[in-house]
Amino acid sequence: MSREHEKGMSLIVKTITRLTVGLILLYGIYIVSHGHVSPGGGFAGGVIIALSFIHLMLAYGKEVAFKRLSRTVASFFESLGAIMFLVIAILGFTGGYFFLNFIAKGEPFKLFSAGIIPLCNIAICLKVGAGLFGIFVALVLLKLESGEKK
Amino acid sequence: MVELYILLILMIIGAIIAIEVKDMLSSVIAVGAAGLALSITFLILKAPDVAITQLVVEILALIILIRATLKKDLPFSATGRWFLNTLITVAFVVVFLVIAKRCLDDLPQFGQPLMRVAKIYLKQGLAKTGATNLVGSVILDYRAYDTLGEATILFTAVIGVLSIVRRVGRKKVGTEVKEEDE
Amino acid sequence: MSIYMLCLVLFACGLYCILRKRNIIKIIIGIIIAEYGAHLFFILTAYRMQGRSPIYSVEADIKNMVDPLPHALVLTAIVIGLATTALIIAIAMRIYEKYGTFDITKIKELRG
Numbered sequence A: 001m002s003r004e005h006e007k008g009m010s011l012i013v014k015t016i017t018r019l020t021v022g023l024i025l026l027y028g029i030y031i032v033s034h035g036h037v038s039p040g041g042g043f044a045g046g047v048i049i050a051l052s053f054i055h056l057m058l059a060y061g062k063e064v065a066f067k068r069l070s071r072t073v074a075s076f077f078e079s080l081g082a083i084m085f086l087v088i089a090i091l092g093f094t095g096g097y098f099f100l101n102f103i104a105k106g107e108p109f110k111l112f113s114a115g116i117i118p119l120c121n122i123a124i125c126l127k128v129g130a131g132l133f134g135i136f137v138a139l140v141l142l143k144l145e146s147g148e149k150k
Numbered sequence B: 001m002v003e004l005y006i007l008l009i010l011m012i013i014g015a016i017i018a019i020e021v022k023d024m025l026s027s028v029i030a031v032g033a034a035g036l037a038l039s040i041t042f043l044i045l046k047a048p049d050v051a052i053t054q055l056v057v058e059i060l061a062l063i064i065l066i067r068a069t070l071k072k073d074l075p076f077s078a079t080g081r082w083f084l085n086t087l088i089t090v091a092f093v094v095v096f097l098v099i100a101k102r103c104l105d106d107l108p109q110f111g112q113p114l115m116r117v118a119k120i121y122l123k124q125g126l127a128k129t130g131a132t133n134l135v136g137s138v139i140l141d142y143r144a145y146d147t148l149g150e151a152t153i154l155f156t157a158v159i160g161v162l163s164i165v166r167r168v169g170r171k172k173v174g175t176e177v178k179e180e181d182e
Numbered sequence C: 001m002s003i004y005m006l007c008l009v010l011f012a013c014g015l016y017c018i019l020r021k022r023n024i025i026k027i028i029i030g031i032i033i034a035e036y037g038a039h040l041f042f043i044l045t046a047y048r049m050q051g052r053s054p055i056y057s058v059e060a061d062i063k064n065m066v067d068p069l070p071h072a073l074v075l076t077a078i079v080i081g082l083a084t085t086a087l088i089i090a091i092a093m094r095i096y097e098k099y100g101t102f103d104i105t106k107i108k109e110l111r112g
Helices: A011-033 A042-060 A062-068 A071-094 A117-149 B002-020 B024-044 B048-069 B082-104 B118-129 B134-142 B144-165 C002-020 C024-046 C068-099
Strands: none
Touching: A011 A042, A011 A117, A042 A062, A042 A117, A042 B048, A042 C068, A062 A117, A071 A117, A071 B144, A117 B048, A117 B134, A117 B144, A117 C068, B002 B024, B002 C002, B002 C024, B024 B048, B024 C024, B048 C024, B048 C068, B082 C002, B118 B134, B118 C068, B134 B144, B134 C068, B144 C068, C002 C024, C024 C068
16 A cells, blocks of 8 residues: 555545546547447547556556556557558458458448448557557656656 | 637637747646637537547647646747847738638638538448448548558657657666767 | 638737747647647538538438538548647657757757
């Protein structure tokens, strides 16, 4: 218990963060997975998922956030998003051309519909979320290192 | 459409405060106020996807800007040719606005867009892509090349930030690594 | 036409800040404000009188939707704007670490 008080903000902020960070992550996943039937999509959902981890990092310090999502895992997910998007695009060649919507469209207004659009949303979400988390971590670490030097 | 004018004037006031105030943190927060007003404006203009994205991106940009400006001193220098510089800048901006005013006369009236391309999307979008959110179908089906270029730019920006921030190797106690070579 | 003009005034505020100020953080703020103006102009051109948002609904048959194409363009432009802003901030923090100032007239080696 006493070890937790060393880094990060006060006890109130930590308690509220512990209660809300899961909800924020869940809301981001909802925005991404329903991106083709309601407002939202890969960009907004990816930024919300990145913000949930940034919230954790601001409240608890960088060690706790890195335990959940380390830098190597973040860079892996970013590369995975990019490759997944390209593979979906190239698989369109099975039916004719680049970015062909080759999966069956399904019934409108259902979650599993619209062919490749949900898959592309997930790829974009992984890419944007991991990329913005990486940018934030890089800027924060630069600040910490320059502070240590002085 | 009165609320649109009110929100736009609020945004302009926020921008002027952000430009002219001397304290850096107040300036960043004024930009945040303008961005939130922009998000509400998008919602009034019937663009909910853009409103959500603008809201969350605004928060992230604000956090990054505050981390960048915190505990940094602000050297405010108003030395030398203050009047001349301001005069030239204001003259340039006024010329820009006058030319833009003349160009705006050729645009269609506010509220009646042409929609030459979007007519096809609106007519066939649901049948061809199966997505009920038409913005999603435009982004990821009709114009997926745009999204591919966007992903490339984001990847380049991440690599750029990481290579600017990175330090070469681990510094030993006695040796000095030249910063210019990085 | 005057709503477009107010939007351009917002853009001009950012332009003035970019051209006139000497602090790098102020220049970044000017770039952000000019971006707001550009994005708002795109969305304003897409609006239609008594229009509805471009999302189909189960129970209602929606006739007059607004133009979805500028929405898609702006959606990508916002995320790109965030990434480039982060890149500029990283460069500015490096400059601060090396020279100890944000003032662009004090940085001797950038003077041409």
